[in-house]
Structures are given as C-alpha cells and as structure tokens.
Amino acid sequence: MKAGRDYAVPGETDRTKHIATQRLKKMAAADLQRLRVLEEAFSSGLVQCVTCPTIHPFNSVEMHGGHFISRQFSGALFVEDNIWPQCAGCNWGKRGNISEYERFLTATLGLERVLELKRLPREPSKLHRYQIVEMRRSYAARTKEQRRRLA
Numbered sequence: 001m002k003a004g005r006d007y008a009v010p011g012e013t014d015r016t017k018h019i020a021t022q023r024l025k026k027m028a029a030a031d032l033q034r035l036r037v038l039e040e041a042f043s044s045g046l047v048q049c050v051t052c053p054t055i056h057p058f059n060s061v062e063m064h065g066g067h068f069i070s071r072q073f074s075g076a077l078f079v080e081d082n083i084w085p086q087c088a089g090c091n092w093g094k095r096g097n098i099s100e101y102e103r104f105l106t107a108t109l110g111l112e113r114v115l116e117l118k119r120l121p122r123e124p125s126k127l128h129r130y131q132i133v134e135m136r137r138s139y140a141a142r143t144k145e146q147r148r149r150l151a
Ligand SMILES: [Zn+2]
Pocket: 049, 050, 051, 052, 053, 054, 086, 087, 088, 089, 090, 091
C-alpha cells in the first residue's frame, strides 16, 4: 500500500487503485481532452480543427483536445469550454494558434467568457483523489454516450 493513502476511495476500482494520484489526474485530463473532441464531432465522425480548416476522424491521433489557456496552468486543466478540437499542426506546430483560438472562442462563447478563461487561477487546482475518480467515471459515461452517437 502506498504511504499517505491507506483509505478506500469511494467508487475506485481495482484497476486504478495502485496508480498514483498525480498520474490518475493526468489520465483524467487526457480522458477529458478525448471526450471534448468526441463531443464536437459531426455525426459523420469527422471533426474540424477550431483554428484552421483541417478535418480528421474523431479517433485520429492528428486531432487533439487543445487547451486555449495552457494546461500547464492547472486551473485551466479541467475547464471544459477551455478545450476544443485542434489539429496537431495548430496545437503543437503553432503552439495552440492562440490568436485564431481567441477569435473562435470569442465568436462561440462571447468575449465575457473568454476574459473569464484568461483570469483562471495560475496555481495548481487542489483535487482530492475521490474527485478525480468521480471525474473519470463521469467522463467515461459521457464518452460511451458519444461513441453511441457516432457509431
Ligand atoms: Zn488546425
């Protein structure tokens, strides 16, 4: 048993209980990124990058869930409307293609929300393990729903 965690986490399965909390948090963040791509996919299963005309199937490794406010700022990591489909070229190549991203978000969410996103806390969010477990469960259910929609 790991030091510092000798209690059961509600809802935690045997599959994850030996995974360190920091790693589980990273897995949850990746789950949410994939979910956001699925949610924005057309019923054909294709997804368009929000910052350029590139289109890929939702399950393409070339299509990412790109963060507007960088995920290195943990306060932005799990904010869902901070995450939209982006092609690898924009997300990595153009480092988020931020000016296009801001134009898209302003048109989609409105200027007020964009300003709120920019004010997200820059310090790490303090999430308990049980919250991360619960988030992953919720993301998994929503992912299943989306996969049914796109099947
Ligand atoms: Zn792109």
